[in-house]
Amino acid sequence: MTGPFEPGEAAGLARMQAFQPRMGRAYAAGRNRDEGPPTRADAPLRRDVSALSPWLRHRLITEQAAIAAAAPHGEHAAKFVSEVLWRGYFKGWLEHRPEVWSNYCAGRDAALAAVEGNAGLSRAYTEAVEGRTGIDCFDAWARELVEWNWLHNHARMWFASIWIFTLRLPWELGADFFLRHLMDGDPASNTLSWRWVGGLHTRGKHYLARRENIVRYTDGRFDPAGLNETAEPLPLDDEPVRRALPPSDPWPGGDFALLLHPEDCAFSTLDLPRAPVRIIGVTPPDRRAASVAPAVTAFSARAVADAAARAGEHFGCPVDLVSDWPDGDDLPLVAPWLPTGWWRDTVPAHTSIAWRRQPYDDAIWPLATAGFFKVKAGAGRALGRLGLDLPPL
Ligand SMILES: Cc1cc2nc3c(=O)[nH]c(=O)nc-3n(C[C@H](O)[C@H](O)[C@H](O)COP(=O)(O)OP(=O)(O)OC[C@H]3O[C@@H](n4cnc5c(N)ncnc54)[C@H](O)[C@@H]3O)c2cc1C
Numbered sequence: 001m002t003g004p005f006e007p008g009e010a011a012g013l014a015r016m017q018a019f020q021p022r023m024g025r026a027y028a029a030g031r032n033r034d035e036g037p038p039t040r041a042d043a044p045l046r047r048d049v050s051a052l053s054p055w056l057r058h059r060l061i062t063e064q065a066a067i068a069a070a071a072p073h074g075e076h077a078a079k080f081v082s083e084v085l086w087r088g089y090f091k092g093w094l095e096h097r098p099e100v101w102s103n104y105c106a107g108r109d110a111a112l113a114a115v116e117g118n119a120g121l122s123r124a125y126t127e128a129v130e131g132r133t134g135i136d137c138f139d140a141w142a143r144e145l146v147e148w149n150w151l152h153n154h155a156r157m158w159f160a161s162i163w164i165f166t167l168r169l170p171w172e173l174g175a176d177f178f179l180r181h182l183m184d185g186d187p188a189s190n191t192l193s194w195r196w197v198g199g200l201h202t203r204g205k206h207y208l209a210r211r212e213n214i215v216r217y218t219d220g221r222f223d224p225a226g227l228n229e230t231a232e233p234l235p236l237d238d239e240p241v242r243r244a245l246p247p248s249d250p251w252p253g254g255d256f257a258l259l260l261h262p263e264d265c266a267f268s269t270l271d272l273p274r275a276p277v278r279i280i281g282v283t284p285p286d287r288r289a290a291s292v293a294p295a296v297t298a299f300s301a302r303a304v305a306d307a308a309a310r311a312g313e314h315f316g317c318p319v320d321l322v323s324d325w326p327d328g329d330d331l332p333l334v335a336p337w338l339p340t341g342w343w344r345d346t347v348p349a350h351t352s353i354a355w356r357r358q359p360y361d362d363a364i365w366p367l368a369t370a371g372f373f374k375v376k377a378g379a380g381r382a383l384g385r386l387g388l389d390l391p392p393l
Contacts (some may be wrong), residue, residue, distance in 0.1 A: 001295075003148055003149065003295070004038075004044070004045045004051065004148075004150075005054045005055075005149070005150070005299060005304035005308055006297075007054075007060075007298070007299040007300075007303045007306065008303070008306035009061070009265075009303065009306060009307070009310065009322070010059045011053075011055075012052065012055030012056075012060045012061040013061065013283070015044075015051065015052055015055070015197070016050070016052055016055075016058055016061060016065070016066065016069055017049045017069075018044065019051075020045075020051070020069050020070075020072075021352070022047070022048070023050070023069060023070040024070070024073030024074075024076035024077055024080070025075055025076045026048065027048065027049070027050075027079055027080045028076065028079040028080075030046075030047070030048030030049075030078065031048055031153070032154050032217050033048055033154075033217050033218075033219070034046075034152040034154050034155050034217060034218055035047065035048070035218075035219060036144075036218070036221055037144055037147075037148055040042050043355070045148070045150065045151060049152065049153065050066075050080075051150065051181075053150070053184035054065060054086065054150070054183040054184045054299060055182070056084075056090075057183075057184040057186050057189075058183070058262055058263075058264075058265050058299075058300065058303040058304075059263075059264045059265045059336075060265050060266075060295060060303055060306065060307065062266050062360065063084050063085075063087065063088060063139070063360055064269065064360055064386065064388055065382075066084050067081050067084055067383070067388055067390065068353065068388065070084075071389055071391075072281055073391075074391060075156050075391045075392060076391075077391045078391045078392065078393050081390055081391060081393065082376065082393055084347055085364070085375055085379050085393075086189075086372065087186075087188075087189060088360065088361065088364035088368070088375070089337055089364065089367075089368045089372050089375045090186075090188040090189045090192045090193070090368075091186075091188045091189075091361070091364075091365065091368070092189040092245075092361070092364055092365030092366070092367065092368025092375075093188070093192060093369075094191065094192060094243045094277065094339070094340050094342065094367045095186065095188075095208050095245060095339055095340055095365055095368075096243060096245060096365075096368065097240040097241065097242055097243070097370060098243070098340040099136075099198075099240055099241065100192075100240050101187055101191060101204065101340045101341060103237070103240075103372065104172055104175065104191050105345075107170070107172040108172040108173065108175070108176045110172075111172050111173045111319075112173070112176075113172040115173070117188055121169075124167060124169060125169060125173060128142065128167055128169060128174075128177075128207070129177050131143040133155065133167060133252070134178040135162060135166070135224050135225075135227070136166075136222050136223065136224050137155075137158065137162075137163045137214055137218065137221075137222035137224045138152045138158075138159060138163075138224065140157050140221075140222065140294075141158070142159075143160045144294070145159075145177075145178070145181045145182070146181055149181055149182060149183040149293060149295050149296060150182065150183055151182070154217055156178070156193065157193075157197060157207055157209070158209040158213075158214055159174075160174055160193070160194050160197040160198075160207075160225060161197050161206075161207050161208055161209035161210050162224075164194075164197060164198050164231075164232075164234065165209075165210075165228045165231035166206060166226065166227050166228040166231075167204075168239075169232065171194050171195070171197075171198045171200075174194060175190055175191055175194040176196075176288070178190050178290055179288050179292075180292045180293060180296070181293045181296065182296070182337065183295065183296055185288070186341075186358075187297065187340060187341030187342060188339065188340070188341070194350060198233065198234040199236075200233075200234055200236065200237060201235025201236050202231055202371065203236055203239075205233065205234065206232075206234070207222070208228075208229055208230075208231060209227055209229075210227070210229050211223070211225070211227055211229070212225055234351065234354065242298060242359050242369065245365055245366060246358040248337065248354075248355060248356045248357045249353075249354040249355050250354065251273060251334070251354060251356075252332030252333075252334065252354055253332075255276075255277045255331060256276055256330065256332040256333065256334045256354075257276055257277065257280050257326075257331045257332070257333050257334070258270075258272070258276035258277065258278070258279050258280070258311060258315075258334055258335070259280045259281075259282060259326070259333050259334065259335035259353060260279065260280070260282070260304055260307045260308050260311060260335070260336070261281075261282050261283075261284065261304065261335060261336070261338060262283060262284075262300040262301075262303060262304055262343060262344060263336070263338050263339055263341065264335075264337065264338070264358065265276075265304060265306070265307030265346075266307075266336065266337035266358065267279075267305055267307065267311045267314070267336075268314070268359065269358055269359065270336055270356060270358060271356070271359060272334075275314055275315045275316075275317070276311075276317060276334070277331070278317055278318055278319075278320065278331060279312045279315065279318070279319045279320070280313045280319075280321075280322060280326060280333070281304040281305055281306050281307065281308030281316060281319065281320070281321045281322070281327065282304065282319045282321075282322050282323070282324070282325060283300055283301040283304050283321075283322075283323055283326055284323070284324055284343050284346045284347075285323070285324065285346050286300075286342060286343075287342040287343075287345055287346055288342050293294035304321070305321055308321060310371075316382065324346075325346065325347055325348060325351050325353070326351070327348075327350065327351050327352070328351060328352045328353055332352075333352070333353040333354065334354045334356055335352070335353050335354070335355055335356070335357055336355075336356060336357075337355045337356060337357040337358065339354055339362060359386055360383070360386065363382035363383050363385065363386060364379065364382065364383075365381075366382075367382065376393045377393075379393065380392075
């Protein structure tokens with residue numbers, strides 16, 4: 001069951017086309033409002049936001065395509081384009097500081113072990129993920145996440161804030177809950193957004209969910225009592241060390257197979273000097289946690305199968321689908337860059353794959369060294385070189 005998310009490029013393009021007329025003023029005016037899940041089976045998931053994130057996350061739809069779709073709205077596309085850029089900002093930021101991901105994984109494992117050994121924590125955690133805390137909105141969002149595999153951005157912010165500051169649960173457990181259920185679950189956007197809410201990303205600045213704000217932007221569907229609206233930010237951890245971005249690997253000579261994986265299914269935007277002789281679609285083991293929602297793993301596997309089939313047709317070559325990283329002993333392997341995250345963690349050391357960065361990432365990631373402002377200021381020029389025309393941001 002995929003609900004509103006059909007895992008192929010065609011369904012993503014159809015959703016993008018349907019939302020295109022609302023990418024301008026309507027998006028800027030309505031994007032903070034969460035009207036809740038649809039009540040009719042044939043209705044879109046939301047009216048005011050695109051719900052394109054599962055396709056963008058796997059690059060069944062590229063950021064370039066989403067930005068180009070918004071272009072006819074001219075200056076009114078600025079808000080939508082900025083949000084798309086946030087995705088690249090987070091990816092680039094984490095790529096500069098991969099230890100933030102490994103520290104998160106270690107923190108999550110320690111917190112899960114603490115849940116096992118502490119009855120009070122175990123009860124509070126179970127009540128939170130099962131939507132039984134007594135906080136009306138929070139409980140509804142916990143159930144909505146499990147049922148729909150998606151939440152509105154504002155609901156994600158409120159939920160994370162209540163998790164951290166009102167329920168006082170470890171942020172890593174909340175981030176893990178999201179990653180196991182979100183159809184768009186992404187190591188960078190998710191980890192760094194949770195850290196941002198807690199005050200660890202923009203260091204010392206946290207996000208507090210406020211009752212009045214929730215009532216207003218949910219059209220009065222919720223009126224939560226008992227929120228902690230005066231909490232201090234989480235205590236700061238060590239400032240993460242920033243490394244230089246590793247370069248793309250050199251091209252192997254001669255024939256090669258193109259490897260597509262769930263982090264990046266886009267093959268037409270890759271800078272290929274010649275056509276591959278084989279396509280390999282890989283859905284590697286998933287190391288998030290044992291209980292990733294079946295709909296989420298199915299979306300990733302079908303996204304890869306869809307992209308591999310299209311690539312095979314495009315290049316006129318055979319396609320293999322595999323469930324673990326091939327070693328490249330028979331034929332050199334080239335793949336889109338595999339960013340920091342659980343799939344990167346599954347690549348065996350001995351595998352020789354030439355990882356090639358997408359031109360879009362090469363444009364945005366070098367700007368993602370500190371705050372988002374640098375991406376906002378530099379994206380117009382950087383993406384202009386790729387032929388993309390950005391509105392003033
Ligand atoms: C605690 C928390 C956890 C999150 N976890 C994830 C995650 O795992 N995966 C994920 O893709 N996004 C995550 N986000 C960001 C954001 O909530 C979603 O990208 C957005 O809600 C997706 O809905 P949409 O496609 O309708 O977005 P729209 O508002 O229509 O925006 C279009 C696209 O821009 C990108 N985008 C929009 N807002 C953001 C944002 N704040 N940060 C990064 N990219 C953005 C997405 O690719 C999105 O599809 C998280 C946010 C928070 C606060």
